[in-house]
Amino acid sequence: xxxxxxxxxxxxxxxGLVKRYGRQPALTGLDMSVPRGQVYGFLGPNGSGKTTTLxxxxxxxxPDAGQMTLLGEPxxxxxxxxLFRVGSLIEMPAFxxxxxxxxxxxxxxxxxxxxxPRRIDEVLEYVGMRQRSHDxxxxxxxxxxxxxxxxxxxxxxxxxxxxxxxxxxxxPAGVVALRETLRHLTSLGKTxxxxxxxxxxxxxxxxxxxxxxxxxxxxxxxxxxLLHDVGTVRVQVAVEDMRAAAAALQPLAPDRPLYGVDSGxxxxxxxxxxxxxxAQEVNRALAAAGVYASALHGGSDLESLFLQLTGSxxxxxxxxxxxxxx
Amino acid sequence: xxxxxxELLSLRKRAATYVVLAVLLVLMALVYLLxxxxxxxxxxxxxxxxxxxxxxxxxxxxxxFGLGSLLSVAYAAAVAGGDWSWGIPRVVLSRGESRVNYxxxxxxxxxIALAVGVLVAYAAGIVLTYVGAAISGSSVGNxxxxxxxxxxxxxLALGFPVLLxxxxxxxxxxxxxxxxxAGVVVGIVLYIGEAILTGILVGLALFGRGxxxxxxxxxxxxxxxxxxxxxxxxxxxxxxxxxxxxxxxxLLRPVPPEVALPGVLLYLVGCLVVSALLxxxxxxxx
Numbered sequence: 156x157x158x159x160x161x162x163x164x165x166x167x168x169x170x171g172l173v174k175r176y177g178r179q180p181a182l183t184g185l186d187m188s189v190p191r192g193q194v195y196g197f198l199g200p201n202g203s204g205k206t207t208t209l210x211x212x213x214x215x216x217x218p219d220a221g222q223m224t225l226l227g228e229p230x231x232x233x234x235x236x237x238l239f240r241v242g243s244l245i246e247m248p249a250f251x252x253x254x255x256x257x258x259x260x261x262x263x264x265x266x267x268x269x270x271x272p273r274r275i276d277e278v279l280e281y282v283g284m285r286q287r288s289h290d291x292x293x294x295x296x297x298x299x300x301x302x303x304x305x306x307x308x309x310x311x312x313x314x315x316x317x318x319x320x321x322x323x324x325x326x327p328a329g330v331v332a333l334r335e336t337l338r339h340l341t342s343l344g345k346t347x348x349x350x351x352x353x354x355x356x357x358x359x360x361x362x363x364x365x366x367x368x369x370x371x372x373x374x375x376x377x378x379x380x381l382l383h384d385v386g387t388v389r390v391q392v393a394v395e396d397m398r399a400a401a402a403a404l405q406p407l408a409p410d411r412p413l414y415g416v417d418s419g420x421x422x423x424x425x426x427x428x429x430x431x432x433x434a435q436e437v438n439r440a441l442a443a444a445g446v447y448a449s450a451l452h453g454g455s456d457l458e459s460l461f462l463q464l465t466g467s468x469x470x471x472x473x474x475x476x477x478x479x480x481x
Numbered sequence: 482x483x484x485x486x487x488e489l490l491s492l493r494k495r496a497a498t499y500v501v502l503a504v505l506l507v508l509m510a511l512v513y514l515l516x517x518x519x520x521x522x523x524x525x526x527x528x529x530x531x532x533x534x535x536x537x538x539x540x541x542x543x544x545x546f547g548l549g550s551l552l553s554v555a556y557a558a559a560v561a562g563g564d565w566s567w568g569i570p571r572v573v574l575s576r577g578e579s580r581v582n583y584x585x586x587x588x589x590x591x592x593i594a595l596a597v598g599v600l601v602a603y604a605a606g607i608v609l610t611y612v613g614a615a616i617s618g619s620s621v622g623n624x625x626x627x628x629x630x631x632x633x634x635x636x637l638a639l640g641f642p643v644l645l646x647x648x649x650x651x652x653x654x655x656x657x658x659x660x661x662x663a664g665v666v667v668g669i670v671l672y673i674g675e676a677i678l679t680g681i682l683v684g685l686a687l688f689g690r691g692x693x694x695x696x697x698x699x700x701x702x703x704x705x706x707x708x709x710x711x712x713x714x715x716x717x718x719x720x721x722x723x724x725x726x727x728x729x730x731x732l733l734r735p736v737p738p739e740v741a742l743p744g745v746l747l748y749l750v751g752c753l754v755v756s757a758l759l760x761x762x763x764x765x766x767x
Contacts, residue, residue: 176766210765210766213574213575214574214575214577215571215574215575215764215765215766216764216765216766217764235574235577235578235579236577237577238575238576238577239576239577241575241577243575243576245571245575246568246571247568248572249567249568249569249571249572250567250569250572251491251494251495251567251569252567253494253495253496254490254491254494258490258491258494261487261490262487262490262491263487263572263573263576264483264487265483265484265486265487265488265490266483266484266487266573266576266578266583267573267576267577267578268576268577269483307572310576311576
């Protein structure tokens with residue numbers, strides 16, 4: 156991807172980024188490219204290196220090896236003035252608990268890039284916190300602190316927003332508002348990089364995703380392209396037919412586990428790890444075995460891709476044991 | 482200047498700023514009240530001398546720069562350490578703020594808060610002097626006559642750098658430890674620990690000289706330790722030409738103020754440099 160575009164096309168690039176905490180590797184050669192004016196979803200399991208990457212991008216940490224560019228130019232932790240054009244919310248929002256939300260923003264406006272006082276009202280309005288802005292932060296809920304954190308990130312009207320789990324603690328209305336805000340920002344040509352565990356949220360927001368595991372990007376690209384060949388077919392059969400169905404379905408994806416549920420409300424459902432375009436093939440295999448599906452659903456989603464790539468240990472239903480000949 | 486104004490905003494709205502000053506004022510009021518009651522009906526006693534200018538300025542100075550020193554260590558440590566405990570450096574530095582400026586502006590804001598506190602405490606001390614004198618039935622004299630203004634100036638001009646230096650030590654300790662609680666506790670332990678160590682060393686020195694010799698001695702090396710050296714400056718600030726009273730031994734000569742004051746300033750600058758360099762190089766993971 157980086158070869159196809161000049162560096163200036165990207166808001167952020169990293170090449171071979173390495174970071175260790177003592178002997179513990181956090182990043183092991185991270186290559187990431189975040190195009191300008193897009194929402195980039197940065198996904199990965201806990202401890203995969205997402206927050207470390209964001210900390211490196213805002214100069215809180217120094218890399219052990221590798222290069223970064225920020226807003227089109229090479230970047231090291233010493234180039235702090237570049238951060239005047241970057242807004243960030245890294246980990247949990249941090250504020251003085253004894254100050255009001257407004258005073259915290261006034262404090263932050265006194266740091267970093269010059270910020271006109273009216274901007275404080277604008278961002279408070281933007282995140283729906285104007286009414287409570289005079290209350291002390293220690294009286295805020297997690298969601299309100301999160302909104303204030305997003306307001307703080309937007310304070311300097313940045314070209315690039317780095318948001319670490321921005322939907323944390325937000326109520327559904329807050330999540331919708333966040334989504335609209337981020338969409339609005341990209342329509343203004345700004346770039347948003349969000350790291351998140353809430354995959355459906357990222358799926359709705361992101362144009363491009365990068366999936367990180369064990370400190371390196373294992374897949375990066377346009378969401379639609381990544382999902383093209385990935386997905387599952389879910390099929391429901393009668394519980395008494397499950398053994399025969401398993402025997403018929405397993406050969407379709409011999410290297411991948413076949414998930415089936417044999418009890419409870421989901422009883423009779425199989426999840427076959429094949430592309431949704433092969434739904435017809437699944438149906439045909441069942442029919443050939445004398446099993447008829449009562450429901451069939453082909454879907455490709457980010458969650459499937461994520462689980463497949465990261466080898467997450469939380470795949471949902473347990474894999475069915477190999478079918479024995481009847 | 483924007484950064485300094487921002488830091489002052491946070492200190493102005495912080496309860497600790499007022500609590501520390503209130504503790505000092507309440508203790509001063511208590512002591513003046515008790516001293517006034519004790520000296521009542523005893524004209525010419527040492528107690529009534531406390532309420533007569535210019536000596537009254539020295540007494541105020543003992544409170545403000547003596548007890549105030551301990552409070553300033555705790556206050557500066559709380560301010561510097563609190564930021565780390567709440568994750569403020571993460572937010573401030575990720576906005577592109579200079580690390581060195583961040584530390585120095587915070588230290589300057591603490592210095593300004595302490596300066597205001599000192600002025601308020603001095604004003605309160607003067608009022609309490611009149612109250613104590615009224616209770617004891619003694620005369621305060623004229624606070625502006627003779628060498629009183631000079632004594633007031635000396636007390637402030639020499640005492641304030643000591644207060645700043647001690648605050649800078651608390652600030653640096655909290656910055657090194659990156660914790661509010663640990664900064665306050667360790668700062669106070671260092672302050673008290675050094676006083677105890679100095680007392681022990683004085684005792685050993687006396688013992689080594691064949692005890693009970695009344696010949697003054699010193700200055701000794703331990704009088705150049707960070708907190709002890711300030712005591713010599715305070716002795717000069719309070720108009721004491723005799724031995725250093727802070728170590729509880731009238732036999733120990735203080736370090737001359739022309740040596741002690743630069744020493745205090747050196748420690749002050751040293752603490753700020755250490756804090757700034759530490760934050761400049763810090764990898765911020767919290």
